[in-house]
Amino acid sequence: xxxxxxxxxxxxxxxxxxxxxRVASVPPSGIRRFFELAEEMDxxxxxxxxxxxxxxxxxxxxxxxxxxxxxxxxYTANRGTRELREEIAAHVTTYxxxxxxxxxxxxxAGASEAIDAAFRALVNPGDTVAIAEPAYVSYEPGVRFAxxxxxxxxxxxxxxxxxxxxxxxxxxADEADLLxxxxxxxxxxxxxxxxxxxxxxxxxxxxxVGVLADEIYAALTYSGDHASIxxxxxxxxxxxxxxxxxxxxxxxxxxxxxAMGPPGAIRAMNRIHQYTMLSAPxxxxxxxxxxxxxxxxxVAEMRRQYDRRRNFVLTRFEEMGIDCFEATGAFYVFxxxxxxxxxxxxxxxxxxxxxxxxxxxxxxxxxxxxxxxSYATGLGELREAMARIERFID
Amino acid sequence: xxxxxxxxxxxxxxxxxxxxDLARMTGLDEAEAAATVEALEADGVxxxxxxxxxxxxxxxEPVQAHVELNVTLDRETSYRDIADRIAKFSEVRSxxxxxxxxxxxxxxxADTMGEVSRFVSEKVAPVPEITQTVTHYIMxxxxxxxxxxxxxxxxxxxxxxx
Numbered sequence: 001x002x003x004x005x006x007x008x009x010x011x012x013x014x015x016x017x018x019x020x021x022r023v024a025s026v027p028p029s030g031i032r033r034f035f036e037l038a039e040e041m042d043x044x045x046x047x048x049x050x051x052x053x054x055x056x057x058x059x060x061x062x063x064x065x066x067x068x069x070x071x072x073x074x075y076t077a078n079r080g081t082r083e084l085r086e087e088i089a090a091h092v093t094t095y096x097x098x099x100x101x102x103x104x105x106x107x108x109a110g111a112s113e114a115i116d117a118a119f120r121a122l123v124n125p126g127d128t129v130a131i132a133e134p135a136y137v138s139y140e141p142g143v144r145f146a147x148x149x150x151x152x153x154x155x156x157x158x159x160x161x162x163x164x165x166x167x168x169x170x171x172x173a174d175e176a177d178l179l180x181x182x183x184x185x186x187x188x189x190x191x192x193x194x195x196x197x198x199x200x201x202x203x204x205x206x207x208x209v210g211v212l213a214d215e216i217y218a219a220l221t222y223s224g225d226h227a228s229i230x231x232x233x234x235x236x237x238x239x240x241x242x243x244x245x246x247x248x249x250x251x252x253x254x255x256x257x258x259a260m261g262p263p264g265a266i267r268a269m270n271r272i273h274q275y276t277m278l279s280a281p282x283x284x285x286x287x288x289x290x291x292x293x294x295x296x297x298x299v300a301e302m303r304r305q306y307d308r309r310r311n312f313v314l315t316r317f318e319e320m321g322i323d324c325f326e327a328t329g330a331f332y333v334f335x336x337x338x339x340x341x342x343x344x345x346x347x348x349x350x351x352x353x354x355x356x357x358x359x360x361x362x363x364x365x366x367x368x369x370x371x372x373x374s375y376a377t378g379l380g381e382l383r384e385a386m387a388r389i390e391r392f393i394d
Numbered sequence: 395x396x397x398x399x400x401x402x403x404x405x406x407x408x409x410x411x412x413x414x415d416l417a418r419m420t421g422l423d424e425a426e427a428a429a430t431v432e433a434l435e436a437d438g439v440x441x442x443x444x445x446x447x448x449x450x451x452x453x454x455e456p457v458q459a460h461v462e463l464n465v466t467l468d469r470e471t472s473y474r475d476i477a478d479r480i481a482k483f484s485e486v487r488s489x490x491x492x493x494x495x496x497x498x499x500x501x502x503x504a505d506t507m508g509e510v511s512r513f514v515s516e517k518v519a520p521v522p523e524i525t526q527t528v529t530h531y532i533m534x535x536x537x538x539x540x541x542x543x544x545x546x547x548x549x550x551x552x553x554x555x556x
Binding site: 046051316358 | 404408415417418419420421549551552553554555556
């Protein structure tokens with residue numbers, strides 16, 4: 001072959017490192033766009049934040065520091081330190097949950113890791129996972145990454161976004177293999193009492209649906225006690241409960257959560273966890289032990305602060321004539337958008353008044369026409385944000 | 395009673411909350427919230443409202459001292475009697491009977507160190523029941539009335555997160 005002579009074109013190939021079909025099938029989070037818009041602006045008061053504005057209790061932080069000073073920086077047991085699992089087992093008896101620290105508790109890097117591990121451990125390709133929506137943004141992608149088929153079950157505004165057997169039937173969840181939900185709910189702030197959760201439990205038992213109950217906001221319940229579906233007779237063996245330290249203990253950045261469930265399921269999840277994470281962050285585990293041992297007062301104080309802000313925000317929306325059901329959990333309220341298109345409203349509000357709220361449809365079906373407003377923000381800022389919203393809609 | 399405790403806690407947190415905001419936060423209506431504040435004042439539970447000042451950020455920093463006082467009592471003189479005499483001086487910011495090695499803990503404030511010294515030696519020490527005074531000048535204040543004096547309130551959270 002002489003120089004200059006045309007080489008034969010190689011057959012067309014796809015360049016390397018293309019995202020897999022599975023990843024390509026999952027769009028980026030709808031929240032991302034709002035984040036980018038808000039980041040471009042100065043002086044934004046954000047009611048779009050999904051994490052506490054408090055710092056972790058000092059005792060927990062100090063325990064983390066002390067553990068570092070003592071050089072306790074090695075891996076822990078895959079499932080988490082025994083000390084921490086025992087503290088967790090003792091702690092969750094508050095919710096009448098009883099789990100064996102050796103066999104039934106898995107400590108993970110945030111509840112998010114636990115939920116992902118549960119999808120991957122329990123979902124076969126083609127399995128259907130019903131998702132009560134509006135919902136935390138990770139469930140649907142998690143199901144898809146695991147090869148399952150997500151089934152959207154939108155809850156209704158007239159039910160105050162509680163999950164009911166009616167909507168489960170209406171959307172065909174009786175055929176589902178698993179149901180995943182979060183109560184107290186992000187994004188709506190809805191909670192479910194024992195009677196309501198029992199109705200869902202009966203549906204699940206009748207149709208043999210397993211439950212992944214995300215109870216990360218359990219400690220932030222402002223009316224009555226948190227009711228866990230796992231404590232309904234017959235449900236313990238078909239439920240995995242997720243909880244963690246991010247919300248109640250304001251430890252989001254420490255990345256620590258846990259899953260509790262029957263030994264077989266926890267073992268299966270641990271199989272994934274041990275190969276992917278090995279063990280949850282060690283420093284965070286030391287902080288968490290201290291958090292459970294000595295920070296009840298701080299948690300109660302944060303809850304009291306949230307409750308006041310919740311009252312404040314609900315009253316202000318009412319004064320503005322914005323329809324908003326009385327959210328009784330987490331740190332969100334979910335008012336109706338004053339405009340039909342909540343996305344347009346949120347964007348216009350951000351541009352005109354530099355107040356960030358998140359349109360409800362970012363959290364899936366059933367959220368459209370609503371806005372998520374987080375009150376994990378100081379009262380001074382909440383007061384100012386509400387004044388700006390009032391001015392904007394006038 | 396529960397409303398009173400709630401309102402009291404809120405006023406301690408921020409005495410400048412408006413009655414309307416107190417009502418919004420507690421779920422009371424405005425008239426109830428106003429009446430609760432008034433009752434707290436009328437009953438002498440709330441004795442006043444003052445700013446918490448970080449003097450290091452102000453041009454004229456007053457001199458403050460913590461003074462320990464030891465006293466002897468007799469049949470005619472109680473702690474209260476002695477306290478009444480001392481508390482009347484405008485230099486005295488606070489006066490407390492305490493347990494331990496000394497009897498009264500006194501906070502004194504004046505414009506200069508000399509003024510504080512003179513006040514203690516000329517007004518306080520000569521009170522007949524007072525047997526000893528120990529004056530500690532305040533050198534720096536890191537936290538006062540529950541408020542930490544630092545600049546660490548930057549919110550590092552991302553503005554919009556799920």
